[in-house]
Amino acid sequence: xxxxxxxxxxxxxxxxxxxxxxxxxxxxxxxxxxxxxxxxxxxxxxxxxxxxxxxxxxxxxxxxxxxxxxxxxxxxxxxxxxxxxxxxxxxxxxxxxxxxxxxxxxxxxxxxxxxxxxxxxxxxxxxxxxxxxxxxxxxxxxxxxxxxxxxxxxxxxxxxxxxxxxxxxxxxxxxxxxxxxxxxxxxxxxxxxxxxxxxxxxxxxxxxxxxxxxxxxxxxxxxxxxxxxxxxxxxxxxxxxxxxxxxxxxxxxxxxxxxxxxxxxxxxxxxxxxxxxxxxxxxxxxxxxxxxxxxxxxxxxxxxxxxxxxxxxxxxxxxxxxx
Amino acid sequence: xxxxxxxxxxxxxxxxxxxxxxxxxxxxxxxxxxxxxxxxxxxxxxxxxxxxxxxxxxxxxxxxxxxxxxxxxxxxxxxxxxxxxxxxxxxxxxxxxxxxxxxxxxxxxxxxxxxxxxxxxxxxxxxxxxxxxxxxxxxxxxxxxxxxxxxxxxxxxxxxxxxxxxxxxxxxxxxxxxxxxxxxxxxxxxxxxxxxxxxxxxxxxxxxxxxxxxxxxxxxxxxxxxxxxxxxxxxxxxxxxxxxxxxxxxxxxxxxxxxxxxxxx
Numbered sequence: 001x002x003x004x005x006x007x008x009x010x011x012x013x014x015x016x017x018x019x020x021x022x023x024x025x026x027x028x029x030x031x032x033x034x035x036x037x038x039x040x041x042x043x044x045x046x047x048x049x050x051x052x053x054x055x056x057x058x059x060x061x062x063x064x065x066x067x068x069x070x071x072x073x074x075x076x077x078x079x080x081x082x083x084x085x086x087x088x089x090x091x092x093x094x095x096x097x098x099x100x101x102x103x104x105x106x107x108x109x110x111x112x113x114x115x116x117x118x119x120x121x122x123x124x125x126x127x128x129x130x131x132x133x134x135x136x137x138x139x140x141x142x143x144x145x146x147x148x149x150x151x152x153x154x155x156x157x158x159x160x161x162x163x164x165x166x167x168x169x170x171x172x173x174x175x176x177x178x179x180x181x182x183x184x185x186x187x188x189x190x191x192x193x194x195x196x197x198x199x200x201x202x203x204x205x206x207x208x209x210x211x212x213x214x215x216x217x218x219x220x221x222x223x224x225x226x227x228x229x230x231x232x233x234x235x236x237x238x239x240x241x242x243x244x245x246x247x248x249x250x251x252x253x254x255x256x257x258x259x260x261x262x263x264x265x266x267x268x269x270x271x272x273x274x275x276x277x278x279x280x281x282x283x284x285x286x287x288x289x290x291x292x293x294x295x296x297x298x299x300x301x302x303x304x305x306x307x308x309x310x311x312x313x314x315x316x317x318x319x320x321x322x323x
Numbered sequence: 324x325x326x327x328x329x330x331x332x333x334x335x336x337x338x339x340x341x342x343x344x345x346x347x348x349x350x351x352x353x354x355x356x357x358x359x360x361x362x363x364x365x366x367x368x369x370x371x372x373x374x375x376x377x378x379x380x381x382x383x384x385x386x387x388x389x390x391x392x393x394x395x396x397x398x399x400x401x402x403x404x405x406x407x408x409x410x411x412x413x414x415x416x417x418x419x420x421x422x423x424x425x426x427x428x429x430x431x432x433x434x435x436x437x438x439x440x441x442x443x444x445x446x447x448x449x450x451x452x453x454x455x456x457x458x459x460x461x462x463x464x465x466x467x468x469x470x471x472x473x474x475x476x477x478x479x480x481x482x483x484x485x486x487x488x489x490x491x492x493x494x495x496x497x498x499x500x501x502x503x504x505x506x507x508x509x510x511x512x513x514x515x516x517x518x519x520x521x522x523x524x525x526x527x528x529x530x531x532x533x534x535x536x537x538x539x540x541x542x543x544x545x546x547x548x549x550x551x552x553x554x555x556x557x558x559x560x561x562x563x564x565x566x567x568x569x570x571x572x573x574x575x576x577x578x579x580x581x582x583x584x585x586x587x588x
Contacts, residue, residue: 013583063414065580087420097411102346114338115419115426117331159415 001075003167003198004037004060009069011055011222029055031222032069040196042189044213046204048319052222053202054093057171060200061091073167087116090160094172096152098159101145105136105155108144109162116163123162130158134188150181157188167198174208186212206312216311220319230311237309237317240265241285243292245278246302258295263288268316275302281313332425339429340436347437357441361391365445369453380450381457381541386511388442389534392435392476393504399434400480401497403427404487413488414585417576423488424481424572431480435473460543464550468540471554472533475561479529481568488575490584509534529560 011030017023030052037043047053058064060071062082070077076084092098100108106127113123131140134154144152153173160168170189174182182205189212192199203209209216210230217227226233258280259267265281282288286306293301347353368387372380404427407413416423450457459465483500486493505511507521508530514522525531536553539545579585 058414061418063418063580063585064583065577083420086418091418093411093414095411098415100342100346100410100412102349103342107342107345111338111342112415112419114331114335115416115421117328117420120334 002036003039003041004043004071004073004200006036006056006060006071007034007069009033009056009059009071010067011052011059011064012067029222030059030066033219033222033224034069035217035224035227037198037200039198041215042193042199042201042213044209044216045200045202045219046206046209046216046315047202047219048204051219051319053219054171055222056219057091057093057169057200057202061089061169062086087163088165089167089169090163090165091169092153092156092160092171092173094153094175096149099144099152099155102143104141104143105131105147105158106140108155109158112159113162118163126162126164127158130161133161133191134158135184148181150177150185153177153181153185154188157185161192165197168192168200170199170201172202172204174203174205182208206310206315210311218315218318226318233314233318234309234311236314237281239283240281240309240313240317241283241288242307242309242313243280243282243286243289244303244305244307245280245292245296246275246304247278247296248275248300248302250276250278250296250299254296254299258292261291261295263291266317266320279313279316281309281317332421335421335425336429336432339426340433343430343433344437347433357437361438361441361445362449364391365442365449369446369449369455372455380455381459382538383511384446384457385537385541386534388439388446389472389508389510389530389537390505391442392438392473393508393510393530394501395438396431396435396476396480397483397497397500397504400427400431400483401487401494403430403434404484405494408585408587411586417579417585422569422572423576424485424568427481427484428477431477431484432473435476435480439469439473459541461540461545464545465537465540468533468536468545468550468554471557472530472537475529475533475557475564478561478564478568482564482571485568485571485575488572488585489579489582504528504530507531509538526556527560529557529564532556532560 009030010032013027013029015025015027017025033052033056045053045056055064059066060073060078062078062085065079072078073085074088078085100111103111109127109130110123113127118126128137128140131137134157136151136154136158139151144155147155157173173189174185177185186208189199189201193212201209201213213230215227215229216233217224219225226236255267255269255278258264258278263282263284265283268279270277280292289304289306293304347357364387368383372383404413407416416426506517507514507525508528509525514525514531532553536545536550539549
């Protein structure tokens with residue numbers, strides 16, 4: 001039996017539009033999602049903002065009722081057996097909320113330990129251990145309101161592990177963290193992986209998924225569009241090269257024009273202060289560079305380089321440049 | 324439900340009580356409402372009542388104390404769910420194996436206890452300052468009834484909180500609930516002054532029975548049969564409120580999970 005089994009999961013949100021003549025509108029957040037996660041596996045769910053990652057996690061953590069479909073965690077149904085599931089899972093949602101800021105970290109953890117029926121004697125041993133594990137051992141007495149964002153994220157991890165759950169849901173745990181904080185948090189996730197916990201990690205950082213996950217599902221517009229190991233996903237772009245072009249002040253019209261060139265497969269953009277980095281996927285390889293440069297007629301160009309495709313490029317190809 | 328689980332749930336009640344107390348002690352707004360505001364109200368009340376004699380003063384103090392307790396409970400019960408939602412903690416509470424009503428009960432217990440203690444302290448201090456003699460004919464009955472009153476108030480708070488689980492918009496109805504209970508429970512004047520058809524509404528409210536026995540105890544009219552009747556009604560309605568709130572929390576939580584209202588979007 002797999003730790004998590006999801007079959008044809010669907011979730012629709014109802015929203016209101018208009019001020020005077022209100023109309024109900026339905027938004028499909030998750031559409032016919034099916035996958036399974038093995039015991040002890042670290043599984044990644046990747047997708048752009050609004051793709052349905054958090055909705056999927058919230059259904060699995062019993063916080064949302066699915067509109068259709070079913071899912072089981074360790075054999076228990078997420079709707080019928082929600083109470084049984086709650087003591088077996090831990091979860092964190094990215095961000096600073098979800099803690100009592102006017103209490104110390106230790107008091108936060110004492111409180112959450114009681115909610116998860118951890119005996120006080122056990123909690124007294126476990127709280128210092130977990131605070132040490134997430135690097136907050138010497139700050140446990142301080143009020144959470146004085147913590148940095150990274151410290152709060154790490155406290156969330158400690159909170160999720162208080163009852164030693166078999167299954168963990170980490171929803172964008174490194175979002176908003178500085179590079180050092182994100183690296184430290186990834187180290188914590190790796191430690192959890194070595195303890196053979198089943199982990200579902202959602203992220204939109206490709207390198208994070210590549211470094212941590214054994215398998216990855218890519219979700220876009222609520223649907224799973226690919227599911228494989230990181231290496232197998234990279235094969236989706238084995239026929240392509242990526243030309244990175246540094247440009248200053250390129251318009252959306254020009255980006256669309258580049259996208260429509262016959263030898264260009266996809267284009268994604270990263271904004272870095274005053275410049276933009278265009279990542280152009282092409283089958284022609286480095287030979288395409290002169291033609292591409294001439295297409296940016298009148299735009300200031302900086303560095304141009306060609307490289308092998310990465311998981312991020314595979315992801316861009318799969319989600320059609322939405323990243 | 325086995326004893327181990329019951330013990331775990333009770334631990335949540337007392338720890339929520341402790342944590343709420345700790346948080347209130349470092350919140351200047353709450354400290355103002357607990358320490359300064361009751362003192363100001365007590366000074367005003369005693370200044371107005373000092374010529375009227377101890378019997379009348381104690382009637383008004385009990386009535387206004389009950390009103391204060393009810394307002395505190397009404398707002399705290401609703402706001403406890405709303406603030407958890409704003410702080411992103413409601414999902415954490417709902418997704419834990421402990422039913423959320425135990426945490427809500429602990430919060431209500433902390434806030435009602437703080438309000439009551441501050442009111443008793445304020446009135447006592449100010450009565451000494453203004454030299455008003457507050458006579459209590461049956462103090463043992465009064466304080467025993469007060470403990471029962473607090474417990475039944477808290478069970479009533481569970482019903483209010485359960486409605487707030489579904490949607491924060493319910494808060495707009497909160498003010499509308501304050502005065503009907505003041506009137507129907509007879510906090511400030513006897514319900515015999517109200518039209519007869521309203522009396523059955525008063526009888527299904529535990530605060531009515533609480534007010535009745537507290538007023539009677541202050542003037543020495545709490546006979547054995549009156550005590551048995553009022554206490555039994557408080558216990559009966561307390562149990563009914565717990566049972567009803569259990570069902571309501573179940574229904575409201577299910578709807579909140581369907582309508583995705585556990586978190587602020």
